[in-house]
Amino acid sequence: AEGDLVVYHWFEYMPQELLDKFTAETGINVTMDTYDSNEAMLASLKAGGMGTYDVAVPGDYMVSIMAGEGLLDTIADGELANKGNIAPEWADPSFDPGRTHSIPYQWGSTAFSVDTEAYSGDINTTDILFNPPAELSGKINMLDSQGEVMALASLHMGIPQCSTDREQLKALNEMLVNAKAHWASFNSDTAKEVLVSGDVAVGMIYDGFGAKARSEKASLQYAFPTQGYVVWMDNVVLLNDAPNRDNALKFMDFLLQPENISAVSNYARYGAGVSGVGDFLDPELATLPESNPPATAGQGAFIEVCDEATQAVYDQIWTNVKK
Amino acid sequence: MAGGAASGGSSASDTYAEARNWLLLPSWVVLSIFVLAPVLMMLVYSFLTKEFRGGVIWEFSLNAYDQFFFDRGLFGDEAPKIEWTYIAIFWRSIWQAGAATILSLIIGFPTAYFIATRPEKSRAMWVFLITIPYWVNLLIRTVSMKFLLRDQGPLNDFLINIGLIDSPLHIINTNLAVQLGLFYSYLPFMVLPIYASVERYNFALSEAAADLYATKWVTLRRILLPTVKPGVIAGCILVFVPSLGAFLAPDLLGGAKNFMIGSLIEEQFKGNAGNWPFGAAASMILLTMVLIILLIFARQQRKAEAVS
C-alpha cells in the first residue's frame, strides 16, 4: 500500500502533532496501534500481528528478544540517511550491536512515585514497594509488566536478574508473594491516573510519566532507590514482513532528526538518543527531578534477557504473584 | 438464552421439509468454520508443545494439562503434587461468579416477581426499563461502575453526605468490587428468565395455597419457588456462566491483582506469559465446566417440563 505506515507503539508516547507533521512532509498516512507492555506487544505480534505492522517500539531487552525470535528486519547500510545522528553512546548498544534493526527512540528510568502528603518518610528505597511502611500498605499500584517488576525486585534483594541460584529464586518468590499483600492493583496505562486521582499513594512509574503526574499533582515525588532502579531505552525497530518497508525507513529517518525526536521528549518527558537535540528541547527538561538522580541513588540497570529454562522459573514466580 | 435456543420447540411442522438442507446450509457453513472449527483447533492446540515466548510447536504434549493439574515445584523437578494455583484461580472465579449470582438472585427475584404481577399493559414497560442498561456497552458500564465505586467517587460522596458513613468505603480493587461489577453486568439476565416463568406461573396456585390456610411466605417457599424453579435456574446460569469467563470486571474493578479464569486465559495470548497450549487447555477446561453446567440445567429443565 503506497503511502501508508502502520506503527505499533506504546500508549501516550507519541504526540499526534508529530505524526501530522510526518504526514504533511511525506504524504504518508500513519495508523497507530498501542500496547502497554513489551510482553503484550511481543505476544500480539506472534499471534498473527506480523505482516500488518511496519515498525514497533520495543524496549532494550525486547529488541534482543525480538531479534532472537527472528521478528526484525535488517536495515542495510545506507538505507537510513540520518543514521549518523544517533548519539555515540547509543550507536552500538549490546541489545542491537551496530544498530542493524533499530534506532533510538527515548530512554529513561523506571522506579516509583510517592505522594508526599500521604507519606513523609524517606522514599528512596525499594522497601516502599516491597516492604512498605504500614501507612502505605494497600495503597500501592504496580506496573502490570513482568520484566520491570522482577528487575526492580532483584535490585531490592541484591541478586542477579537471571539468577539460577535456587535459594535466591525461592527467596525472590517468597518476597514477591508477601509483598503482593500490600499492593492495591496492577495498572500500567493508568499508572499516572491512579496516582493523580489519589486512588493510591505509591505507584511504580516511568520517569517521564512520573513528571507528568507531578505536574498534575505537586505532592508526587519520583524516587531513586538506593538499591538501584531500572533504566531502559525504547527503540524503533523495523519489523519483518513490513507491508510498507520504505515508508518505515522514512519514518525512522524522520525520527532521527533532532527537531522531531525532541518533540517526543518535550511531550513524553524522556531523554532522546540523538545528537543535537539540545536546541529543541524544552529547557525545563534539563532540570527535571525525574531525570536527575540524586547522589544517593543506586545504579541504574537494564533488564536482562534470561535463557528459556531460567525464564520458565521467573514466569512461574510471576504466576504465583498474580494467581 | 442458552436454554432458549437449545429447546427449539416441539412443533413438527414440515411445510419446508424438502428445502431444509439448503436452508440450513449457510448457518452450518458459517458456524462450523468460524465457531466450531476454531474451538476444535483450540482443543488441538491444548495438546501441542509450547513455544518459548508464544506460539506452538506441532508436537503432541500433555504439558499444558500437566501444568494445570500438577505442581512440580518452582524449578519443575520435584515429584508431582496437586497444583492448587489454577484450581484456586478456577475456584476464585467460581466463588466470584457465585457471589455475583446470589447477589443478582436476591435483587433479581423480587424484581422479576414484582414486574410479573403488574397489570399486563405496564409489564412490557417494566421489562423495557430493565433491559435498556443491558444494551449499553459492557465496557462503559464497567468503567462507570468503577467511577461510581471509587474512594472519592459519587457513591462514597453520597453516603458521606447523607451521613451514613464518615470515611469512604474502600470497595475498588477488592473482590467485592469484582462481584458488584459482575452482578451489575448480568443482572438483567437474572431478571428476564425469572420474569418469564413467573409470568407463566398460574397465580391460582398461590390462591389455592392461601385457600388451604398457607401464609404468604409459606406459599412462596412451598408453591411459588418450586414451580418457577426452571426460570430461577436459567437466570442463575445466565449470570454464572458469563461471570465465570469474565475478564473486564476483574481487570478494571479488581485492579488486575487476582487472576480469574478469563484473565488467566487472556494472559496466555496477550500478556506476559505467552503459553498458548496452556491457554488453550484452560479454555477447554472452562468450556467443559460450562457444558457440564448446561447439561445439568437441560436435564432439570426436561424434568420440570415433564411435570407441567
Added chain:
Amino acid sequence: MNDDTQIAVDVRDAVKRYGDFTALQKISLGIRDNEFFTLLGPSGCGKTTLLRMIAGFEDVTEGAIFLYGDEIATLPPHQRPVNTVFQNYALFPHMTVLDNVGFGLEMRGASKADARKKAGEMLDLVQLTQFAARKPSQLSGGQQQRVALARALAPSPKVLLLDEPLSALDLKLRKAMQIELKHIQRETGITFIFVTHDQEEALTMSDRIAVMSAGSMQQLGEPKDIYESPRNMFVADFIGETNLLEVSVDAINDGRAVCHLGGGHELTCNAVDEVGVGSTVHMSVRPERLFLSDEPTESESLKGTVVENIFIGTDITTIIDLNEGPNFTVRTSNSDRGTKRIFDPGTEAYVNMEAGSARLLVD
C-alpha cells in the same frame, strides 16, 4: 351468635368496583346450610367475583359478608374456613396427589403423618386411592377434578366454593362428574356454592339457583321456578330455548290478558301486575309447550306454514312461519312419534298451546 343459624353465607348489599367499573351492584343473598347453591349467568356477569369475595381473594367494596353469622371482611383467605375448587383445579404440579390433598391439613397444623392419613381417606372418597403417588400431570382431566375436590374437602371446610369446576371436561365426563358431585355433597352435608354458565348443569344439580346478569341478581329460586316462571326477559332468554315475541296487550279480563302478535294473530296469557292494557311487552312460550295440528283446537291456535323440520335426536324442531306474524319454533318429542304428526315443509298447520303456557315478561 345470632338466630340465622340455618344461613351459611349471608351476602348483604355487597358491591364490588374495579376503578369506576362496577362488577357487582348491591347483591344480597342468603345461602342456606347444607344447600347445593348455584350462581348462574353469562360470562362476565360477576359470578367469579362474588365467589372470590367469599373466599377472600377480593375485597368487598361496600356491604358485608357473613359466614355463619360472623363478618369475615377482615380475614385474609388463609384464615377463612372456606375452601375452593378452582376452575382449572390449580393443583400443585410439583407435589404428588397425596401431598396435594394433605396440604391444607398440614397448613392447619396437622403433622405430616396425620395429614397423609386423612388425605388417604379423602382419596378413598373420590376413588383415587391408587393414584396417590402420581403427579397431577399424570392424571386425566376428570381425575384431576376429583383431586381438586378431595383437596378442598380434606380440611372439612364449612362452605365449599366451586368455580365452573366442570367446564374443562368433555360432555360424557361432565355428566358423570355432575352426578358424582351431587352425590358427594349429599354425603358430606357441606354447603356447596357452585358457579356455572351452563343452564342445563344448573337445572340438573341445584337446590336453588341465583341467576345473575351484568353484576346484578335477576332471579333466585328453585330450578323449576326459574325455568317455568322466569321473572324477566333476561331469565327467559338465558334459560333454555324460547319463543320470544313482542306483543301488545289489547285487553285484560279476569286476570287474562289478550295479546296481539301482529299479522292479525291473538293469544291469551296470564296477566302480570306490571303490565297494563295498551303496553307493548315481550311474551315467552317454550317450544316444547307448543304442538301442531291440522285443525284448530279448542285451546289457543294460530295458523301458519311449516318452513323446516330439524331432527335433533330426542326431538324434532319445526319452524313455522305465521305469515305476517313472527316465526315460531315448535319442539316435538320423539317419544310422541306415535301420537303426533310431523308436518312436511310447505304444508299448513296450526300452532297450539294450552292456556297459561305463554308468559308476559317485564324487561
Added chain:
Amino acid sequence: MNDDTQIAVDVRDAVKRYGDFTALQKISLGIRDNEFFTLLGPSGCGKTTLLRMIAGFEDVTEGAIFLYGDEIATLPPHQRPVNTVFQNYALFPHMTVLDNVGFGLEMRGASKADARKKAGEMLDLVQLTQFAARKPSQLSGGQQQRVALARALAPSPKVLLLDEPLSALDLKLRKAMQIELKHIQRETGITFIFVTHDQEEALTMSDRIAVMSAGSMQQLGEPKDIYESPRNMFVADFIGETNLLEVSVDAINDGRAVCHLGGGHELTCNAVDEVGVGSTVHMSVRPERLFLSDEPTESESLKGTVVENIFIGTDITTIIDLNEGPNFTVRTSNSDRGTKRIFDPGTEAYVNMEAGSARLLVD
C-alpha cells in the same frame, strides 16, 4: 371420465399410518355431489387426518382418493380444486378482509382487479361488504368465520372442506352460524365435507353422516338412521343418551328376539342377523322412547322403583331401579305434562316401551 359422476369424493380403502401408529384403517366412502356430508367422531378418531388427506396436506399411505373420478394422490395441495375452512380460520392477519378473500383467485392467476371484484361479491354473499377494508383482528369470531368461508368459496372449489369451523364459537353464535352455513351450502350447491365432534350439530345440519371411531368407519347414513338405528355399541353410545343394557337372547321367533335383562325381566326386540339364541349382547333403548305408568300396559312393561327425578328444563329425567335388574333412565317431555304423570321418588312404576324401541347391538 367414468360413470360415477354423482360421486364427488371417492375414498377407496384409504389407510394412513404415522410411523407404526395407524390413524386411519381402510376407510372407504363416497361423498355425493351437492351433499352436506359430515364426519362425526370423538377427538383423535381421524377426522382431521381424513380431511387433510383430501386437501393434500397428508399423503395417503395406502389406497386412493378420487375427485370426480380423477385420482388426486399426486397433486400438491395448490393444484387441488378443493378449499378448506380451517378450524381457527387461518385468516392472513396482515391482509385486509378483501385481500384475504381475493388471495385464492390471485393465486389462480386472476388480475388483482378481477380478484377484488369477485372477492367483493363473495363478501356480499356472507354479508360482510362493509368490513372489506378491515384486518381480520378487527372482526368478531362469527365475522371471521364468515370471511374464512368467503375466502374458501371465492375460487369456486368443487368441494369445500370444513374442519370444526364452529367449535370456537359460543353457543348462541354457533346456532346462528349452523343455519347460515346450511343456507349457503344450498345456495351454492357446492359439496360440503364438514367435520365435527358435536352430535347435535351433525344431526341438525347433515344430509349424511359418517360416524368414525379410532380410525375406522362405524356407520354411514342419514341422521335419522344413525340416531334411531345405531349399528353398534359405539354409535348407540356416542350419539345421544341411551340406556345400554347387557342382555342374553333367550329365543328368537318370527324375527323377534326375547331378551333376558337379569332380575327376571324380559323384553322383546327386533332380531338382528348377527345375534343368535344364547348369546349375550348389548341392547339400547333411548330414554325418550320409554314412558312410565302405574299399571302395566299391553306393550313391553317392566316394574321398578323411581330413584330420582331430574328437572332439565324441556324434559324431566327419571331414574328407575328395576330391582335386581339394571337402572333405566326415562325421559319425559315437559310438553306431555298434561298427559303424563310424574312419579315421586320411592313410588313404584312400570317402564313401558313400544315394540321395536329396543335394539340389539353388535359390539
Added chain:
Amino acid sequence: MSAKTDVKTYPGFKFMTLLCLVILYAPLVVVTVYSFNASKSITVWEGLSLRWYVDVFVGPESGKFKQAAINSFTIAIVAATISTTIATTAATAIVRGGKFRLRTASLGLISLPLMVPEIVTAVALLIFYNSVGFTRGYLTILVAHIAFCIPFAYLPIQARMQGIEDTFEQAAMDLYATKAQAFRRVLLPLMMPGIISGFLLAFIVSLDDFIITNFVKGAGVETLPTAIFGSVKQGLKPNIMAISTMLLSVSIVMVTISYFVSKSDNTK
C-alpha cells in the same frame, strides 16, 4: 385489592425492584451527567457544557473516533443483515422442516456461540485466523461478528415463527399458492416483527462487542468499543463519557424500535 388480602403481593418486593432500577441506572446517570461537565477533571463539577460533545467531533481524537464509528456501524449493519438472513433460513428449516436427524445438532450449533464463553471464542478465533493465515483486519472482525450474531438474530425469529401456526401456509397453499408463494406472501410478512427484532438484537450485539473484536481486529482497525477501551484504559475522560452517552442514546432508540415492533403483533 389491599396488600393484606392480595395473595400476589409480597411486602418489600417493590422496594427491591426500585433498588434494582437504581443500581442499574446509577452508573449510566453518572456517565450521562458528567458528560455535560465543563471541567476536564471528572472529579470536579464546573457547570453544564457541551464542550466534550464538541470535542468528540473536532478534538484531537476525533479522527480516531470517527473512523471507529464508521467501522462499528458498517460492521454492525452488514453483520446484522447477513446473520439475520442466515438465521431466518435456519429458523425456517428448524421450525418448518419437520423432524429430522440433524435438527438437534443444528440447534446446538446455532446456540454454540452463546454457550462458549466469549473469551474462549475470541482466543479460538485468534488461533484459527492465525493458523489459516488470514490477515487480521476489517474482514476478520466482520466474519466473526456474523458468526456470533447468528444466535442472537435466531432466537426472536424462531420464537416468532413458532407462534405462527402452519395453517397459515396451508391456507395459502389450499388457495393455490405454491410453497415459494406461501413463504413470500404469507410466512415472511408474518415473521417480520421477529426478523426485525432479530436484526436489531444482532445489530446491537455487534455494535457492543469488545472481547472478540479486541482479539481478532487488525492493526489500526478500531471499532468504537476497542477505541473506547484504548482511551478508557488511561482513565475515564469526559469525551469518553460523551461518546458513551451518545451510544447509549443509539441503543435506547434501537431497543425502543424493537420493542414497539415486537409489540405490533399482526397475528392477532
